[in-house]
Amino acid sequence: MVKPVSRREFLNLLAAAGGAGAVIQASTALGLMPAGASASTLDLAAGNGRSALILGGGLSGLTVAYELGKAGWDCMILEASHRCGGRIFTVRHGALIDEIGNRQYCEFDDEPHLYFNAGAARIPSTHRNVLKYCKELEVELEIFINENKTCWVQDDAMLGGKPIRNAEYTTHMRGFMAELMTKAMSEAAMDEPFTAQEAEILLGMIRRFGDLGEDDVYRGSFGAGYASGGFISHGVQKDMIAFRDLLGTRLGMGLLRASEGETGPILMQPRGGMDRIIDGYLRQVGDRVSYRAMVASIHVRDDGVEVTYDQDGSRRRIRADYCFNCIPAHLVTGFEHNFPADYVRALKYVRRGEAYKAAFQAKERFWEKQDIYGGITWMNNRSRQIWYPVAGMHKRKGVILSGYDFGGGMYHTRMTQEQRIEAHLADGGKVHPDYRNLVEKPVTIAWHRMNHMLGCAGYWTRRLDGSWAPEDEEMYHLLQAPLNGRHYIIGDQMSMHAAWMESALQSAHWAMNDLDRRLRNTPARDSTAP
């Protein structure tokens, strides 16, 4: 039994609870801050035969190869794995998930809509550079559904674990919140007087927001959905849920915030899988990629950069005028190098996030029978989320995300593959009772154990007010500047908004623009530092 608090104790709680800060910090861990439209533009001078060596075939590396290639540079990408794209990874029939200690080949049926975007999965409409490249590279887009009020909310601590529709939770909670607001309007002193018209507009808005009765009391709303009828017979309202029952779950903190932040704008995805973007790049620069080429050493010289790498059992050597490096910073320090100590310290300073995702192929699209087309079910367990696909509406099968654990990614990582699968079957079964029989062919992926990555997005320390700690600022700018004017670290790790494709693109653009500016200000002397 929890002990009730008096009104006075409640007020103390109010004062002591620490404000919204902790919440903001949590939401930025995976780069979930909203981002405005800040497109970067490129207008590169002709390369005149200059060469660029690109380490890593992630999005930022491919972008450098594509853009410098257009400007006439001689580019080469060394990619350590068997595929380009990095954390842009669409898992489909036959795909290898190269997680160290848990390699899997995907057994989904071989159909175009049966895929799982195991990494990047959403493109906000405000991410202009991602959209620009989709257009330029002829990648067809479709709408992605994130928030869906028809999906479920489940928490063992609410209503004895019975799942309810998101619309039930949010509609009822809005009603009770609106009641609270009208109380404040009638009992709390206003800071400033309202005009009669302002008061009427504010009241009207609060009443509609909460669907309040004429006495400003909330007694339920058809917004939560009909229990029955509504077309040929009168609609019957669903049973009410009491305020304090809804307060059983902490999920409401996120649910009432949905459609704000990074997932506030319309979201999109390439038709057929996120790696359609990588395919688009490879149509342009595919012949510049050398696969299974594992960097062994990087030496930055006055007149260029020398790299050795292992490929096909041999050590090879390559030299270029400039180098763009999107390998995760914490792995770069493991190579042989001639970097100065402060550069090494900065490379080591970039921490990497943990992120874990899992998916099932569903034998039938059971969610569509529940009126669910896309969107996310929220659960207060370690699987956290179930994502239903937009792709393949009304077809027989579909692929669903069955778990998405970030921040606490080590929880599932420590398990065997069988234990991971069993955990998701048990968690999802609380929402879909027949889950275990409806799904098959699981895949799981712990990004911090993926070969050649060993970490999810890099991150920097954001303080409660959104600013960065001085040490982070110093390290970030040290690493952003090209070493000896020749070696650029790029990728979403070199942004203030990690874990988004737009960040990788803007980092690549920043580096290319920086180099271009320096080259334009220098008399043309090939193979010499500007």
Added chain:
Amino acid sequence: MVKPVSRREFLNLLAAAGGAGAVIQASTALGLMPAGASASTLDLAAGNGRSALILGGGLSGLTVAYELGKAGWDCMILEASHRCGGRIFTVRHGALIDEIGNRQYCEFDDEPHLYFNAGAARIPSTHRNVLKYCKELEVELEIFINENKTCWVQDDAMLGGKPIRNAEYTTHMRGFMAELMTKAMSEAAMDEPFTAQEAEILLGMIRRFGDLGEDDVYRGSFGAGYASGGFISHGVQKDMIAFRDLLGTRLGMGLLRASEGETGPILMQPRGGMDRIIDGYLRQVGDRVSYRAMVASIHVRDDGVEVTYDQDGSRRRIRADYCFNCIPAHLVTGFEHNFPADYVRALKYVRRGEAYKAAFQAKERFWEKQDIYGGITWMNNRSRQIWYPVAGMHKRKGVILSGYDFGGGMYHTRMTQEQRIEAHLADGGKVHPDYRNLVEKPVTIAWHRMNHMLGCAGYWTRRLDGSWAPEDEEMYHLLQAPLNGRHYIIGDQMSMHAAWMESALQSAHWAMNDLDRRLRNTPARDSTAP
């Protein structure tokens, strides 16, 4: 100058303002009430050669022809106009808009994505029968975007008419509302004590809902969008907007309610235009439709129904065992008939809504340059809304809805075509300054003047508590029952939720199920009333 009100006057306003009732009534005028999942099922007995005459090739009529046809009935549809679908009408290159006094041929370019759903435009995921037929008739669906926080809000009465992003309005308003709530929590007596955990959850939720500072004061949020930066440099917050500036517009009543009600579930549309659904039906029953067949008389006999109609300049006669009639009820009373007086009274009782829509072809997709992909801009003028298309993302041109006036549909109807167009150019120009030069090839449609329809959806009087007036109940049930067991009135006009396709389908299902039940309970005697 408006006169400020004192706190006491404000409280009086609060008491007198009449509650949410008026708002609910307004929102139901076009059938915008939420609807739960109430699928109807059909299991019809074999037709054994029975015949059905279907008056009107709207969605309900096509459904009867399709379903009874599958069960072995002999069906025929008489359609007065040159096309089936009724208010499912996709306007594209060459389409005739047969508005009486304002006939137009659409001049949009001839491309698949350049279309305008002039009638039905949205399928909620809870409308199971619409989705069932889309699946069965192989109509490919895609997501429709309704609410989009990146779209604009414009009101001459707010901020001097300057448009702001929906996200700015809603994020700031939520902040101020959350402030009000925390005041209520600290100053108003709680009806019941909360546990410490409940209090913490509620506070956490309110603070996240409003993105409040640690002192529970709202000072702006990145949720409103960045002014600049956010990726390679730190994000700069957009300028705040004062609470009372936001209170300049009444649009907030709708904006804070968005994603609730009928448009709360995920919405969908057929890829290529809403009439893909009609195409699907016509692939099955196209040979059963007789076009330009205008009904002249309906006589309901003991052993069937006799209808005369005019076609190709001749009066023709047809007879069937049963008749399903989806012609608008107020037009049916204009035919010769042998209906009893109470049936005629009921037919005349069904009022018809007014609805007006307009669209432009845009020479370029200027909204995508503003990060807008689908969704609705809200304006406090008579054009009311601008809808940006999901179809054809990143292509050169697009078709936008430039005005949608329901309820007050006569405002534009009384204008000439040139005046209508000028009105939309002027209204839209307040949001998109170069609007006039960006759009071309307008179409407008006043549904209440469309030939063979002369009205939008039928409607019945819903009282503030959601129930119907006794007279409406009486008339509805009188009209729903088959006249002489032979003549059914069908369509969304015979539902409690007019103006949605699901309503037309459920009405058709109700009528077929009613007839089937009666036939099963009667010894088989063809051509005799059961």
